[in-house]
Amino acid sequence: MTFADNPSRDIPLPRPGRGAGRARLAEILRVDHAGEYGAVQIYKAQRAVFEGLRGKESLTRDLTEMQGHEAVHKARFDALLNEHRVRPTALLPLWHIAAVGLGVGTALMGEKAAHACTEAVESVIEKHYADQIVELADREPALAAELTQFRDEELEHHDHAIEHGSREAPAYRLLSAVIKVGCRVAIKVSERV
Numbered sequence: 001m002t003f004a005d006n007p008s009r010d011i012p013l014p015r016p017g018r019g020a021g022r023a024r025l026a027e028i029l030r031v032d033h034a035g036e037y038g039a040v041q042i043y044k045a046q047r048a049v050f051e052g053l054r055g056k057e058s059l060t061r062d063l064t065e066m067q068g069h070e071a072v073h074k075a076r077f078d079a080l081l082n083e084h085r086v087r088p089t090a091l092l093p094l095w096h097i098a099a100v101g102l103g104v105g106t107a108l109m110g111e112k113a114a115h116a117c118t119e120a121v122e123s124v125i126e127k128h129y130a131d132q133i134v135e136l137a138d139r140e141p142a143l144a145a146e147l148t149q150f151r152d153e154e155l156e157h158h159d160h161a162i163e164h165g166s167r168e169a170p171a172y173r174l175l176s177a178v179i180k181v182g183c184r185v186a187i188k189v190s191e192r193v
Contacts (some may be wrong), residue, residue: 021139026086027191028132032147033077034089034190035125036070038099042121043067045103046114059111062160066118069153076146089190098186102179113175115166120179122158126151128187 047063050056081088089095106117129151136144169175 022084025084025140028136029077029080029084029086030089031128031187031190032132033074033081034092034095034186035128036074036077037088037092038095038186039070039121039125040067040074041096041099042103042117043070045100046107046117049104049107050111050114056111059114059164062164063114066157066160069157073150073153076150080143090193091190095186095190098182102182106175109170109175112165112169115161115164116169116172116175117179118157118161119166120176121183122154122161124180124183124187125154126158129154 043063043066047060047067050060050063080086102117103114106113129147133144133147133151136147166172
């Protein structure tokens with residue numbers, strides 16, 4: 001699929017000049033690493049709230065499994081950052097605080113709010129990965145293939161959240177909108193900083 005096939009995708013135009021491809025790859029790796037780091041922290045924080053609560057064993061197992069997927073993704077981006085000599089975002093400590101806060105906050109609101117958080121985050125990440133896959137398909141096909149696998153796993157988390165009542169969360173529309181805006185801002189900032 002090319003941009004012409006789907007003009008609604010938000011794919012940046014290639015930068016002109018020497019080293020532009022490397023600079024763009026660095027942005028992609030930096031932001032994807034930050035996103036996976038944040039996802040691990042969100043699930044970890046949610047799990048900490050629900051662990052030990054009677055009747056939440058299944059939810060805790062699900063959160064542990066999803067956190068495991070995100071940890072695998074993060075580990076891959078750790079390796080890619082090292083391989084390509086790209087620094088992680090300087091805002092990683094801030095994203096840590098935000099992710100833990102989001103995880104704890106939504107978990108304290110209840111199971112359905114925790115699922116609404118997953119749905120909102122994963123819907124933004126799915127689009128983000130889809131745009132990158134299209135952008136990288138010709139010049140970095142191996143990375144595009146890995147991102148496709150990661151995107152598929154993120155979609156599984158998204159669908160799981162919906163199946164488990166994400167849209168029944170208190171103030172679902174507002175909660176979802178706020179989380180999505182936060183994710184989009186974090187993506188834009190993490191690419192650059």
